[in-house]
Amino acid sequence: xxxxxxxxxxxxxxxxxxxxxxxxxxxxxxxxxxxxxxxxxxxxxxxxxxxxxxxxxxxxxxxxxxxxxxxxxxxxxxxxxxxxxxxxxxxxxxxxxxxxxxxxxxxxxxxxxxxxxxxxxxxxxxxxxxxxxxxxxxxxxxxxxxxxxxxxxxxxxxxxxxxxxxxxxxxxxxxxxxxxxxxxxxxxxxxxxxxxxxxxxxxxxxxxxxxxxxxxxxxxxxxxxxxxxxxxxxxxxxxxxxxxxxxxxxxxxxxxx
Amino acid sequence: xxxxxxxxxxxxxxxxxxxxxxxxxxxxxxxxxxxxxxxxxxxxxxxxxxxxxxxxxxxxxxxxxxxxxxxxxxxxxxxxxxxxxxxxxxxxxxxxxxxxxxxxxxxxxxxxxxxxxxxxxxxxxxxxxxxxxxxxxxxxxxxxxxxxxxxxxxxxxxxxxxxxxxxxxxxxxxxxxxxxxxxxxxxxxxxxxxxxxxxxxxxxxxxxxxxxxxxxxxxxxxxxxxxxxxxxxxxxxxxxxxxxxxxxxxxxxxxxxx
Numbered sequence: 001x002x003x004x005x006x007x008x009x010x011x012x013x014x015x016x017x018x019x020x021x022x023x024x025x026x027x028x029x030x031x032x033x034x035x036x037x038x039x040x041x042x043x044x045x046x047x048x049x050x051x052x053x054x055x056x057x058x059x060x061x062x063x064x065x066x067x068x069x070x071x072x073x074x075x076x077x078x079x080x081x082x083x084x085x086x087x088x089x090x091x092x093x094x095x096x097x098x099x100x101x102x103x104x105x106x107x108x109x110x111x112x113x114x115x116x117x118x119x120x121x122x123x124x125x126x127x128x129x130x131x132x133x134x135x136x137x138x139x140x141x142x143x144x145x146x147x148x149x150x151x152x153x154x155x156x157x158x159x160x161x162x163x164x165x166x167x168x169x170x171x172x173x174x175x176x177x178x179x180x181x182x183x184x185x186x187x188x189x190x191x192x193x194x195x196x197x198x199x200x201x202x203x204x205x206x207x208x209x210x211x212x213x214x215x216x217x218x219x220x221x222x223x224x225x226x227x228x229x230x231x232x233x234x235x236x237x238x239x240x241x242x243x244x245x246x247x248x249x250x251x252x253x254x255x256x257x
Numbered sequence: 258x259x260x261x262x263x264x265x266x267x268x269x270x271x272x273x274x275x276x277x278x279x280x281x282x283x284x285x286x287x288x289x290x291x292x293x294x295x296x297x298x299x300x301x302x303x304x305x306x307x308x309x310x311x312x313x314x315x316x317x318x319x320x321x322x323x324x325x326x327x328x329x330x331x332x333x334x335x336x337x338x339x340x341x342x343x344x345x346x347x348x349x350x351x352x353x354x355x356x357x358x359x360x361x362x363x364x365x366x367x368x369x370x371x372x373x374x375x376x377x378x379x380x381x382x383x384x385x386x387x388x389x390x391x392x393x394x395x396x397x398x399x400x401x402x403x404x405x406x407x408x409x410x411x412x413x414x415x416x417x418x419x420x421x422x423x424x425x426x427x428x429x430x431x432x433x434x435x436x437x438x439x440x441x442x443x444x445x446x447x448x449x450x451x452x453x454x455x456x457x458x459x460x461x462x463x464x465x466x467x468x469x470x471x472x473x474x475x476x477x478x479x480x481x482x483x484x485x486x487x488x489x490x491x492x493x494x495x496x497x498x499x500x501x502x503x504x505x506x507x508x509x510x511x512x513x514x515x
Contacts, residue, residue: 050385053385053388053389054388055385055388075393079391079393082388082389082391083391085389086389087385087386087389089382089385089386090382091381091382093381093382093383093385093386094383094386095378095383095386096383106390106392107390107391107392110390110391110392110397111390111391111392112391156390160390160391166389
C-alpha cells in the first residue's frame with residue numbers, strides 16, 4: 001500500500017458570481033515532486049493555489065494533505081496545517097514595516113515563538129542560502145530591487161523549513177538572468193529541504209528548469225498532466241499551443257472581456 | 258429598469274454591508290480575548306493614536322473652547338446672563354465637543370491611515386503572507402489597533418476637555434474681562450462627575466468605531482491604488498457619520514431621564 005500523495009485534490013470547484021474559475025480540478029502531487037501548473041493569464045492558477053492554502057474557500061471538492069482533509073477544518077487546525085506550508089508570493093509580499101531579517105524570521109518568531117537572537121541568526125543563514133550578505137538583513141524591504149525582494153521572499157518561505165512550498169510566478173517581472181538565478185535557488189533550496197513544491201507560472205523556461213511534473217489548467221480543469229520529460233510529446237493541442245506560445249490554436253484568448 | 262428593483266437592490270446592499278461590518282466587529286472582539294497577544298504592537302499603536310494625535314486634538318480643542326466662550330457670551334449678554342458662560346463652556350466641552358471633536362480628528366488622522374496601511378497590505382498580498390506564516394491577521398493587525406484606540410481615546414478626550422476649558426477661560430478673562438477666580442469657581446461648581454464620565458465613555462465607543470471601521474475598510478479593500486483610496490475615503494466618511502449618530506444615541510441613553 002503506497003503512502004497517500006502529499007497533496008490530493010478532487011472535484012474542486014469555485015465560482016465568483018457567474019464566472020466558474022475552477023470547475024472540477026483533479027490533481028495529485030507525490031511527496032518530493034515539483035509540480036508546475038501552467039496556463040494562460042486569468043485561468044485560475046492563483047485561485048487554485050490560494051484555495052489549497054485556505055485563503056479562499058471553495059464551493060465544492062476536497063483537498064487532502066497527507067491524506068488529511070483540509071476543507072472545512074476549524075480555524076486552529078487550519079493554522080496547524082498552514083505551519084507546514086511556505087509560500088513565495090508574486091510581488092514577494094514582504095512586510096514593509098519590518099526590516100529584511102525580521103521578515104525572514106517572521107514565521108520563526110511569531111509562528112514558533114523563537115527568541116529574537118536565535119531567530120536573527122537563522123534569518124542570516126537563510127539569507128546566505130539565497131546568496132544575500134548579512135548586511136542586507138538590516139535594510140528595509142523598500143530599499144531592495146525586484147530580484148532581491150524575490151530572494152528575501154524565498155528566504156522567508158524556506159525559513160520555517162516547510163514540507164510544502166508554493167511559488168506564485170517566481171520569475172515574473174525579472175530579467176532573464178535574474179530569472180535563472182531564482183530558478184536555480186528554487187531548485188537548490190527545495191532539494192536541500194526535500195520539500196514538495198507547487199509552482200504556477202507561464203514562463204516555460206522556468207517551468208522546464210524547476211518542474212518534475214507539469215499540469216495544464218484550462219477552462220477551470222486540468223487538461224493535461226505528466227512528467228516534464230513528456231511535455232514535448234503531450235499529444236494535447238492546448239499544451240502544444242501554450243508551450244510554443246502561438247496565438248493560433250484551440251485556446252482563444254479573450255481580447256475583450 | 259424597474260425602479261422598485263433598484264430600491265430593493267440598494268436596500269439589500271445596505272443590509273449586507275451592515276451585516277458584514279457586524280460580523281467583522283464580532284470576529285475582532287472575539288480575537289481580543291484569545292491569545293496570542295501582541296503587547297509591543299499595542300504599545301506602538303497607542304503611541305500613534307494617543308501621543309501623536311495630541312497636537313491636532315489639543316489645537317482644535319483650544320479654539321473650540323475659545324469660540325464657545327465668545328459665542329455664548331454674545332448670546333447670554335442679551336439676557337444679562339453672562340455668568341452662565343463658564344458653565345456652558347465646561348458642560349459643552351466635557352459632554353459633547355471634547356469627544357466629538359477628538360473623535361472626528363482621530364477618524365481623519367488614524368482611521369484613514371489604518372485603512373490605507375491595511376488596504377495596501379491586502380493589495381500587495383501581505384495579509385495572505387501573514388496567514389502562510391501561521392499568524393492570524395485579525396490578532397496581528399486588527400486587535401492591537403482596536404485595543405489601543407479604545408484605551409487612548411478617553412485619555413485624549415480628557416486632555417481635550419482641559420485644553421478646551423482653558424481656551425474658554427483665556428477668552429473670558431483676557432478678552433471679556435471676567436474675574437479670574439469667579440470664572441474658575443463657576444466652572445467647577447456646576448460640573449458633575451457624570452458630565453465628564455459620559456464624555457469619556459463616548460470617547461471609548463468612538464475609538465472602537467474608528468479603529469474597527471478603518472480596519473474593516475482596509476481589510477476588504479479592492480484592487481490597486483484606486484481600491485485603497487476608496488477604502489480610505491469610506492473609512493473616514495463612515496466613521497465620521499457613525500460618530501455623530503452614536504453621539505446622539507449615547508447622549509439620549511445617558512441623560513434622557515433628566
